[in-house]
Amino acid sequence: MTKKRTGVFVCHCGNNIAATVDVARVVKEMSAEETVVYSQDYVYMCSDPGQNAVIQAIKDNQLDSVVVSCCSPSLHEKTFRDNTTRAGISGFTCEIANIREQCAWVHKDRDVGTEKAIKISRSAVRRAGRNQSLEPIAVPVTRRVMVIGGGIAGIQASLDMANAGLEVILVERQATLGGHMLQLSETFPTLDCSQCILSPKMVEVSRHPKIKVMTYCEVQEVSGSVGNFKAKILKKPTFVDPEKCNICDDCTQVCPVVVPNEYELGLTARRAIYIPYAQAIPASYTLDEEACLGLNPIRCGKCKDACEADAINYDMRPETVVEEVGAIVVATGFDLYPQENIAEYGYGKVEDVLDGLQFERLCSASGATSGHVLRPSDHKVPKDVVFIQCVGSRDPAQHCAYCSKICCMYTAKHATLYKHHVPDGRAYVFYIDIRSGGKGYEEFVQRTMEEDGAIYLRGRVSKLYRHNGKVKVLGTDTLTGQNVEIDADMVVLALAMQPSKGTAQAAKVLKIGRDKDGFLAEAHPKLRPVESVTAGIFLAGAAQGPKDIPETVAQAGAAAAKVIALLSQATLSHAPTVARVRRSHCTGCEMCVTACPYHAIRLENGKAVVNEVLCEGCGSCTATCLRAAIEVKNATQMQVFEMIEACLA
Amino acid sequence: MIDVQSIRDAARDLLTRGEVRAVIGYRRGSRGMLAEPVTITDPEQADELVWDATCFHNLALYLVEDRKALAHAQRTPTLPIAIIAKGCDARAIVVLMQEHYFKRDEVYIIGVSCEGGGVLVEYKLARLLNGAQALSAVFDGDELVVTTAAGEVRLPASEVMADRCLECREPFPKEHNVAFGEDKTGRQLAAPFTALGRFEALSAVDRWAFWRRQFERCIRCFACRSVCPMCYCDECVVDSITFPVAPDTTAEEKANRIRWIERSAVRSENITYHMTRAMHLAGRCIDCGECERVCPVNIPLRLLNNKMELEARERFGYEPGASIGGPSLVASFRDDDPGQFIR
Numbered sequence: 001m002t003k004k005r006t007g008v009f010v011c012h013c014g015n016n017i018a019a020t021v022d023v024a025r026v027v028k029e030m031s032a033e034e035t036v037v038y039s040q041d042y043v044y045m046c047s048d049p050g051q052n053a054v055i056q057a058i059k060d061n062q063l064d065s066v067v068v069s070c071c072s073p074s075l076h077e078k079t080f081r082d083n084t085t086r087a088g089i090s091g092f093t094c095e096i097a098n099i100r101e102q103c104a105w106v107h108k109d110r111d112v113g114t115e116k117a118i119k120i121s122r123s124a125v126r127r128a129g130r131n132q133s134l135e136p137i138a139v140p141v142t143r144r145v146m147v148i149g150g151g152i153a154g155i156q157a158s159l160d161m162a163n164a165g166l167e168v169i170l171v172e173r174q175a176t177l178g179g180h181m182l183q184l185s186e187t188f189p190t191l192d193c194s195q196c197i198l199s200p201k202m203v204e205v206s207r208h209p210k211i212k213v214m215t216y217c218e219v220q221e222v223s224g225s226v227g228n229f230k231a232k233i234l235k236k237p238t239f240v241d242p243e244k245c246n247i248c249d250d251c252t253q254v255c256p257v258v259v260p261n262e263y264e265l266g267l268t269a270r271r272a273i274y275i276p277y278a279q280a281i282p283a284s285y286t287l288d289e290e291a292c293l294g295l296n297p298i299r300c301g302k303c304k305d306a307c308e309a310d311a312i313n314y315d316m317r318p319e320t321v322v323e324e325v326g327a328i329v330v331a332t333g334f335d336l337y338p339q340e341n342i343a344e345y346g347y348g349k350v351e352d353v354l355d356g357l358q359f360e361r362l363c364s365a366s367g368a369t370s371g372h373v374l375r376p377s378d379h380k381v382p383k384d385v386v387f388i389q390c391v392g393s394r395d396p397a398q399h400c401a402y403c404s405k406i407c408c409m410y411t412a413k414h415a416t417l418y419k420h421h422v423p424d425g426r427a428y429v430f431y432i433d434i435r436s437g438g439k440g441y442e443e444f445v446q447r448t449m450e451e452d453g454a455i456y457l458r459g460r461v462s463k464l465y466r467h468n469g470k471v472k473v474l475g476t477d478t479l480t481g482q483n484v485e486i487d488a489d490m491v492v493l494a495l496a497m498q499p500s501k502g503t504a505q506a507a508k509v510l511k512i513g514r515d516k517d518g519f520l521a522e523a524h525p526k527l528r529p530v531e532s533v534t535a536g537i538f539l540a541g542a543a544q545g546p547k548d549i550p551e552t553v554a555q556a557g558a559a560a561a562k563v564i565a566l567l568s569q570a571t572l573s574h575a576p577t578v579a580r581v582r583r584s585h586c587t588g589c590e591m592c593v594t595a596c597p598y599h600a601i602r603l604e605n606g607k608a609v610v611n612e613v614l615c616e617g618c619g620s621c622t623a624t625c626l627r628a629a630i631e632v633k634n635a636t637q638m639q640v641f642e643m644i645e646a647c648l649a
Numbered sequence: 650m651i652d653v654q655s656i657r658d659a660a661r662d663l664l665t666r667g668e669v670r671a672v673i674g675y676r677r678g679s680r681g682m683l684a685e686p687v688t689i690t691d692p693e694q695a696d697e698l699v700w701d702a703t704c705f706h707n708l709a710l711y712l713v714e715d716r717k718a719l720a721h722a723q724r725t726p727t728l729p730i731a732i733i734a735k736g737c738d739a740r741a742i743v744v745l746m747q748e749h750y751f752k753r754d755e756v757y758i759i760g761v762s763c764e765g766g767g768v769l770v771e772y773k774l775a776r777l778l779n780g781a782q783a784l785s786a787v788f789d790g791d792e793l794v795v796t797t798a799a800g801e802v803r804l805p806a807s808e809v810m811a812d813r814c815l816e817c818r819e820p821f822p823k824e825h826n827v828a829f830g831e832d833k834t835g836r837q838l839a840a841p842f843t844a845l846g847r848f849e850a851l852s853a854v855d856r857w858a859f860w861r862r863q864f865e866r867c868i869r870c871f872a873c874r875s876v877c878p879m880c881y882c883d884e885c886v887v888d889s890i891t892f893p894v895a896p897d898t899t900a901e902e903k904a905n906r907i908r909w910i911e912r913s914a915v916r917s918e919n920i921t922y923h924m925t926r927a928m929h930l931a932g933r934c935i936d937c938g939e940c941e942r943v944c945p946v947n948i949p950l951r952l953l954n955n956k957m958e959l960e961a962r963e964r965f966g967y968e969p970g971a972s973i974g975g976p977s978l979v980a981s982f983r984d985d986d987p988g989q990f991i992r
Contacts, residue, residue, distance in 0.1 A: 585884065589748035591980035606749075624980045626929050627882045641909070 004129045007038040007063040008121060009054055011045035011070035013100055018043075020104040020113035026069060029118045035129045037061055046076050051083045058087035065089075065128040069097040069121045090133035092576060092634055097124035123643035130639045134576035139613050141227040142326040143567050146171060148219055148506055151179020152549060153331035153541025153556040155201050160560035161329075162210035166567060169323050170205065171233060172215045173502055176280035177202050179333055183263065185363035185371075187549055188413040189444035195279070195366065202281045215282060220320070222328070222510050223599055225614045226536025227572040231323045237316035239295065240273070242284035244311035247275065251285060251303035251312065259291045265358045267376060268368040273303050273312075277366060287312070327536045327563045330510065330520060331556065332503040334542035337392035337400060337496035344463055345391065345493060351377045352471055353464065353491045356410055363417045373421040375490045378469075382425065382489030385418055386473045387411045387454075388461050389431045392496035400496045402517055405546040407494035408435045412445045414492055415454035427454040428486060430461050430475055438548070457484060464491060497546040511597060512537055520544045530559040535616075538562050577634045578615035579622070581608045585629035592621035592630050601630075650789050651761065651830045653700045656733065659759055659827060661695035663731050669757050670728040673711045675704045682785050686711060698733075700761060702769040702786040702793060702809075707937040708732050709741035709878035716751055717881075731757040735767075737813070739822030740935035740970030741878045747973055748933075750881065760825030764833050765791045766806050767814025774809045778802070807838055813938030813951060815839040824973070845955040861916065864923060866946040869914040873940035873950055874926065879933045886910065886929075887922055927953040932961050932978025935970040 008030040012018035023041045031039045038061045042050045045068055057063060066089075068080045073096040081091035099117040107113040145161050147154045150172030158168045176182070184194035205211050214233060221232040255271035263276040272291035275284070293300040295314040304312045336355050339348030346353060352375050354362070365371035375382045389411050392399040408431070415427040434456075436442040448454045461475040470487040477484050499518040507514050512532040513521040520539050523531040530538050538559040541552040566572075579592075579601070588606040600614035601621060608621075608630060621630045631637055660672040671690045676697040678685035684703045688711065689695065715730055734742060739760060746753055766788025774783060774795070781797045786809075788794075793809050795802045807815060814820075816839050821832040840846075851859065871887075874880045887910050910925065911918045934954040941951045961967040967978045 587748070587750065587881070589750070591748070591977055593980075594976055595980035595982070597982060603749075627884065628886065 004035040004065050005037045005061065005063050006033070006035045006065045006067060006125055006128050007054070007057050007061060008033075008036055008040075008067045008069065008125060009045055009050075009057070010039070010041040010099075010121070011050070011068065012041065012043045013045075013071060013104075014043065017070070017100050017104040017117075020107050020110055021099060021117040022110060022114040025114055026099075026117050026121055030067075030069075030121055030125060033122065033125050035065075036125060038063060045070050046079055051079070054080070054083055055087040058084070058089060063089070064133070065093040065095075065131055067095050067097055067121065067124045067128050069099045069117065069124070071100040072096075072098050072102075090135060092134040093128065093131045095124045095128040095131065097121040119647045119649075122649075123646040126642040126646045127634075127639045130636065130642065131634045134633060136573040137576050137578075137612055138571045139227050139574045141567060141569060141572055142229075142324050143167065144169065144323070144325045145327045145329060145563050145567070146219070146229070146231050146323060146325040147329045147331060149179070149331035149333055149502065149541070149543070150174070150177035150213070150215065151331060151333045151541065152181045152198060152201075153333065153543075153552045154179070154329070155198075155205050156553050156556035157329045157331060157540050157560045157563075158205055158211050159201065159208065160557050161563055162208050164560070164564045166210065166564065168208075168211045169231075169233075169325065170211055170213050171217050171219055172213070173218050174276070175216050175238065175286040176276045176282070177205065177213065177215060178281070180357065181549065182277070183265070183357055183360055183364075185360045185365075185367070186413065186417060188409045189438075189440040191413070191416070193365075195364075199279050202279075206281045213282065216286060219506065219509055225598060225600075225616075226534075226566070227326045228613070229325050229328060229536065231325060231328070233321050233323060235319040235321060237289065237318055238284065239287035239289070239292075239313060239316045240285045241311045241313060242282045244309045245284040246309050246311075247283055247285070248308070249275075250306040250308065254302040254306045256300065256302065257291050257293060259288070264361050264368055265355070267358055267361055285311075326567050327538065328510065329538045329540055329556075329559050329563060330503075330506050330512070330532070330543060331540040331559075332506045332520075332543040333500045334497040334503075334546070335500045337498050339493060339495060341399065342391060342493070342495075345388075345461070345491075346464060350464060350466055350471060350491075352382075352489065353493065355493050355495050356407070356414065359414055359492045363414075363421065371421075373418060380489070381422055383422070384426050384470075384486060384488045384490075385428070386461070386464075386471075386486055386488040386491045387415055387427065387429045387494065388491065389429065389494045390460075390496075391493040392498075393494075394432065400498065400517060402496075402546065403435065404494075404497040405435070406497065406548045409438070409441055409444070409548065411492075411494045412436075412448040412454070416444075416448045416452045419452040419454065427452075428473075428488075429454055429456045430459060431456060432458070432460065438550075459484070464488075497542060499543055503543040506543075510534065510537055530555055530562055536566065574613055575617060576612075577617040577632055578612045579610045579617065579619075579630050579632050581610060582629045582631075583607050585627045587627060587629070589626075591624045591626070595620045595624040650787070651700060651764070653698065655829055656700055656759065656761065657695045657698050659829075660689065660698055660731065660733075661692045663757065664690070664692040664695065668728070669731040670726055671715075672698075672731040672733070672759070673708050673715075674698045674733040674759075675700065675706070675708075682783050688715075700733075702766060702788050704735070705768045705811075705939070705942060707738050707741055707876070707878055707939045708734065709738050709745060710876060710939075712742065712745065712751065712756060713878050713881045717883075726755075729755050729757045731759055733759045733761055734822045734825065735761055735763055736817060736819045736822050737935055737937040739824045740819065741937060743824050743970040743973055744879065744933050744935060745881075747970075747975065747977060753973060758822065758825045758827075760822030760828035762822070762828065762830030762832060763814065763817070763820035764788065764830050765836060766793070767810050767817060767820065769793060769809045770811045774804075777804055777809065810838070811938060811942070812839075812844050813936055813941075816841050816843055817936075842955055842959055844949070845952055845959060848952050849956075860920070863948045864919040865916050867914060867919040867923070867948060868946060869912070869919060869922065870945060872943045872945065876939045876943045877930075878937075879930055880926075886925060887912075923948075923950070923953060927957055930954055931957040932967055932969050934958060 010023050010026050027039045027041050030036050066084050077096045081094045084094040085091040097120045103116045144167040146169045147158045148171050158170045162168045181198050187194050216236045218234045220234050224230045251273045252271045255273050257272035258269045260266040261268045261270040273287045361367040393404040418427050436445045457477045459476040459478040463474045471491050473486040473488050475484045512534050515521045520543050522529045523533050540556040540559040586607045593601045598614045600611045601608050617632045619632050663669045671688050673688050675684040676687040686706050784796045786795045791806045793804045793806050821834050910921045938951050
């Protein structure tokens with residue numbers, strides 16, 4: 001190997017670096033390095049003149065490798081590697097020495113900062129001295145997308161991507177599309193009917209030639225990587241052929257089994273064979289295997305006999321299909337925090353204490369009470385209704401530490417809706433404070449208080465229990481300092497939003513991270529809010545964090561735009577800094593195989609083999625290998641060794 | 650108490666019937682009452698086999714040696730090799746299989762339960778015998794039966810047993826083809842991690858001072874590495890690590906191999922060696938205690954390995970050598986692993 005010709009470029013970053021690091025001294029010290037033939041400093045290396053100076057220096061001095069001492073590689077490694085490529089040499093010969101975040105910003109003393117900047121730069125020079133001129137690996141792209149979750153987020157993302165010409169597979173675990181938005185009565189702050197604005201989108205999805213809707217399906221396994229994922233999808237049997245079913249409802253008339261209706265949150269019952277709601281997509285019945293007496297004409301078979309269209313087939317079995325896609329959007333949504341966890345409000349066992357979604361169903365024209373607000377215990381019109389905000393939210397000691405963001409608004413909406421239904425009733429709202437940031441939100445809350453006359457009480461409810469056919473609510477109004485006691489006909493709890501069960505499962509299947517609360521983790525909280533840490537997997541909706549419908553729709557659109565941009569390329573370029581196996585040292589112990597988070601390593605004839613397209617160069621394999629038989633290109637043992645040596649010198 | 654004749658018969662039968670190509674076991678050594686490892690291939694040799702309180706060696710090591718010899722000779726045997734295995738030896742064999750060093754059907758495990766005993770420690774025995782010369786030592790229940798020139802002496806087993814045996818949680822080889830002796834899993838002679846517990850009670854400053862003293866003594870004879878069945882790498886990090894040799898690699902670079910650890914036996918390098926070894930044994934060491942037994946300068950190496958074992962158990966619920974198909978500690982990823990840095 002001929003000796004490297006390295007150029008070192010030290011950035012001032014205005015005063016960010018130059019204030020703590022004597023940049024000129026770093027340049028001087030680096031020029032003394034054996035492989036360094038050129039070095040300079042500049043006030044903003046990442047600016048156009050800065051980058052052009054690098055290109056000029058590469059050409060004038062026949063440099064074959066570059067070190068830029070500047071900010072974190074997470075910010076500008078790509079910038080400088082692309083720039084190096086523009087100068088005609090491999091971008092992977094360029095190394096970043098982080099002398100800002102890891103040096104200038106954490107030191108006050110200029111001498112200490114300068115010494116450290118020299119060591120960091122020197123270690124990068126040594127590493128660059130052994131870098132190979134690698135070329136990016138070209139990966140073909142599958143121009144299809146899988147969307148997990150058929151709520152408003154998944155629907156919106158699917159439509160946006162399909163309209164851009166991508167083929168979309170929309171997977172939903174329930175029997176119908178729509179998610180929680182379908183259960184809502186009206187939406188804040190405009191009070192549009194939720195189903196009226198959602199149903200057209202559901203129909204559009206189901207009729208879109210580019211979208212394949214897979215309801216009653218679950219994603220079981222995903223392998224591969226960006227551009228080329230393989231998803232194993234389980235199609236649960238519905239036992240009803242949607243092509244033949246004409247929704248005549250004869251089957252439910254004869255079905256002898258009665259179970260709580262999930263779509264109505266248990267406020268009504270359904271049969272073992274059911275359609276979630278009249279406008280369900282797909283428009284077909286589903287036979288609930290667990291509730292059914294046995295899928296056997298000898299045991300029951302009433303629905304099959306009743307079905308004139310012969311749509312019912314007890315022999316349907318679960319089926320697994322494999323779909324190849326280039327990108328994935330996760331829109332698995334939220335669940336309400338379980339009422340059973342709230343001890344002070346009776347663990348969900350007190351009659352006429354509802355959660356927010358149940359109240360939505362009571363208000364909804366398509367609900368059990370046909371849009372009349374009646375309390376569940378005796379079907380009377382409730383005259384005193386207490387709404388409690390922040391139930392389960394903002395309670396780090398017992399429940400969720402975070403604010404669920406939408407409860408202030410939906411409670412105001414509930415109070416308004418209630419007053420519209422029962423003008424002579426009284427609505428009490430217990431709140432900690434009102435968070436109504438958003439277009440038209442604050443005005444809406446003010447209207448609820450002033451025009452609709454909801455009584456807002458600042459304080460918390462300490463306890464509630466059944467008393468004389470009512471719900472006794474004990475609370476405090478902290479503004480007057482008075483204890484409050486209300487004999488309520490009905491209580492509505494604004495329960496916290498938590499990631500849905502499906503979100504946990506999707507995170508596991510996709511191997512993407514979750515935050516401490518279980519929501520899907522974004523790659524960067526500010527700059528990459530709709531991307532997961534894994535390339536090619538995008539996030540939309542409440543699975544990523546509590547959010548309302550407008551935000552969910554906006555995020556779904558953003559995720560769609562990211563996917564469209566990604567899949568607009570014919571091939572993806574994959575970093576060539578991948579793992580390489582030293583076959584002579586490999587004992588085939590398989591530790592790297594199980595350690596690899598990307599499933600990029602397999603055993604062939606007793607030796608590890610790396611799939612370079614799948615490998616992300618993370619180095620997990622290197623760390624687990626006891627025999628140093630596997631290492632990442634341009635981050636070899638030799639390079640690490642020399643970097644350490646440079647730091648210790 | 651196990652009748653040694655039953656072990657001999659089993660070994661003889663296996664060889665006579667041609668079911669195995671050799672049996673790795675123990676025979677009476679040339680040094681007094683002590684046993685030594687032996688590999689027999691002739692049924693006639695079966696009567697040489699012994700089983701007593703001096704069968705210290707973890708014979709799994711010889712499975713590794715066998716495998717290396719075969720690889721060197723480029724031979725693939727058609728018959729399995731049999732091995733006499735105590736509880737700890739069997740766990741070592743499981744780890745080796747977990748790491749695909751050999752397959753289950755390539756080894757025939759003659760499991761031998763330690764029952765209420767294990768192996769003795771020579772100095773503990775010598776102290777109790779007051780200078781008398783032991784001719785043989787066999788555990789019988791919770792006693793050690795020692796024969797001396799003056800006759801038979803019975804000593805409490807717990808007073809002569811090795812620490813590793815006192816703390817042993819699994820004296821019965823769970824993985825076996827045939828097993829002799831009673832399964833006394835769950836016998837409690839001393840709480841697990843007793844020695845470690847005593848050590849951990851010290852302050853960090855005292856612990857560091859302790860190890861500095863210990864590693865000052867290390868002569869880097871590498872007996873600990875040589876005796877360990879888990880140290881099967883052909884090239885150890887201590888020796889040197891090569892780097893991938895490409896067509897453009899110069900002679901100077903080839904010569905300039907990385908040396909993470911200098912070979913001279915100075916304290917800093919000794920510490921690095923032993924720490925590295927402990928890390929490489931994390932989730933793999935099954936606490937046979939052989940490293941500690943063979944150390945000529947009495948460094949309590951079990952403390953290091955026990956510490957790793959305890960951490961693995963407490964933080965990840967991991968037991969080394971529990972099952973052949975199970976995941977390895979360092980190479981498995983779980984969603985609920987502690988540590989926020991794993992995302």
